[in-house]
Amino acid sequence: MIDLEELLPLYALGVLAPEEATAVERALAQEPRLVSKLAQYQATAGELFSAELRVAPSLDVKARLMSSIGAGRFERFAARFAKVFDVTLDGARELLAWIDNPGKWEPMNALSKVIHFPAGPACAGADTGFVSIAPGGTFPYHRHGGDEVTLVLAGSAVDSTGKVLREGDQIEELPGTQHDLTNTGQEDFLYASRVYGLDYITKPE
Amino acid sequence: MEQAVAAADPDVDLVRAMAAGNQNALAELYERHADLMLGLALRIVRNRREAEDLLHDVFLEAWRAAKDFDPNRGRVRTWLAIRMRSRALDLQKSARVSRNAGDSGLDRLEDQEARTSPDHGKVRAALGGLPADQRQAIELAYFEGLSCSEISERISVPIGTVKSRLAAAMSKLRTTLGYGKEAA
Numbered sequence: 001m002i003d004l005e006e007l008l009p010l011y012a013l014g015v016l017a018p019e020e021a022t023a024v025e026r027a028l029a030q031e032p033r034l035v036s037k038l039a040q041y042q043a044t045a046g047e048l049f050s051a052e053l054r055v056a057p058s059l060d061v062k063a064r065l066m067s068s069i070g071a072g073r074f075e076r077f078a079a080r081f082a083k084v085f086d087v088t089l090d091g092a093r094e095l096l097a098w099i100d101n102p103g104k105w106e107p108m109n110a111l112s113k114v115i116h117f118p119a120g121p122a123c124a125g126a127d128t129g130f131v132s133i134a135p136g137g138t139f140p141y142h143r144h145g146g147d148e149v150t151l152v153l154a155g156s157a158v159d160s161t162g163k164v165l166r167e168g169d170q171i172e173e174l175p176g177t178q179h180d181l182t183n184t185g186q187e188d189f190l191y192a193s194r195v196y197g198l199d200y201i202t203k204p205e
Numbered sequence: 206m207e208q209a210v211a212a213a214d215p216d217v218d219l220v221r222a223m224a225a226g227n228q229n230a231l232a233e234l235y236e237r238h239a240d241l242m243l244g245l246a247l248r249i250v251r252n253r254r255e256a257e258d259l260l261h262d263v264f265l266e267a268w269r270a271a272k273d274f275d276p277n278r279g280r281v282r283t284w285l286a287i288r289m290r291s292r293a294l295d296l297q298k299s300a301r302v303s304r305n306a307g308d309s310g311l312d313r314l315e316d317q318e319a320r321t322s323p324d325h326g327k328v329r330a331a332l333g334g335l336p337a338d339q340r341q342a343i344e345l346a347y348f349e350g351l352s353c354s355e356i357s358e359r360i361s362v363p364i365g366t367v368k369s370r371l372a373a374a375m376s377k378l379r380t381t382l383g384y385g386k387e388a389a
Contacts, residue, residue: 006368006369006372009371009372009375009376009379010353010368010371010372010375012375013343013346013347013371013375014346014350015346015351015352015353015356015371016352016353017352017353017354037385040379040384040385041375041379041384042279043279043283043382043384044375044378044379044382044384045347045375046279046280046283046286046287047283047324047328047378047382048328048332048343048347048378049241049245049283049286049289049290050241050324050325050327050328051325051328051329051332052241052244052245052247052248052325053244053325054240054241054243054244054325055240055243055244055247056240056243057239057240057243057257057260058257061239061257061260061261062232062235062236062239064261065231065235065261065264065265066228066231066232068261068265069228069231069265069268070228071228071232094265097261101258103254103258
């Protein structure tokens with residue numbers, strides 16, 4: 001005969017085998033006296049985390065959290081971002097929060113970096129990501145096989161055709177277009193991009 | 206007794222405000238508890254980057270679940286800690302965190318930026334007051350998420366002994382932490 005009284009603290013800790021847990025649940029349904037006792041053990045188990053030391057998080061975690069709930073620095077782009085990348089508004093916010101996560105960025109070269117992110121079904125086959133180019137940096141010369149959408153989130157840049165891109169711009173390029181992109185401003189040039197079939201090619205003289 | 210605890214919990218108003226869409230309330234709740242939750246996450250996953258991602262996810266989950274919070278079932282920070290522990294254990298058990306990945310996390314845990322909370326001393330003392338074998342069993346259960354049979358395997362002790370140690374430990378902790386009398 002299992003001593004159900006003895007199993008209560010183990011149930012509260014979540015360490016029982018499934019059949020024992022079921023036996024405890026059956027007993028709880030029949031004996032209200034056990035319910036309040038279990039609550040005491042659950043409250044006890046619920047305090048154990050306090051034994052740990054507090055550790056201050058990096059500042060970017062809060063920035064990311066606020067972005068994810070719609071109070072971030074890129075919130076004004078969330079609705080457009082959701083449309084371009086075929087994600088929900090909440091999904092857009094969570095992806096925009098990645099910008100403030102240093103662990104997400106991968107270096108491209110000395111002055112630029114990228115985050116690849118997953119987009120919705122309407123973007124199947126596309127390369128979707130954030131690109132950040134430091135002042136003076138250039139995104140290398142390339143041609144796209146399909147169309148390209150660029151949503152500028154911060155800063156400004158000039159492409160090799162002379163086109164100026166500024167914060168808030170949404171630029172759509174046709175298939176076959178080729179260019180590079182140079183940050184001519186004083187702050188990082190940051191954009192979200194949806195591109196199909198990107199080929200890095202030699203820039204014509 | 207739990208209702209009294211809940212009524213005295215200043216975080217309850219914050220969670221109510223969150224449920225009504227108040228973003229500042231989440232910011233404040235984060236300020237109050239982020240470092241405690243990060244300490245818990247680091248203890249389990251032992252990798253700072255993974256732990257900080259969990260911290261973001263748990264507070265985002267709390268924002269979305271604020272409407273479901275029931276103050277009669279316990280304190281807000283316990284509600285957060287249950288979510289954090291569960292997510293951290295899931296991650297720790299998945300292949301995503303390598304066993305050696307986390308030494309940096311542990312280092313951070315021990316350095317000067319780590320601070321103590323009002324309840325830290327009380328719970329630490331309660332755990333410290335347990336016989337070593339009972340404390341070990343509790344730590345394996347809570348921070349590593351092991352079941353009785355897994356603990357039995359890990360420390361090569363019969364499962365019945367593991368159960369007795371855990372039950373005895375929980376009974377003492379319950380009394381020491383003020384949640385009820387020992388052996389009613």
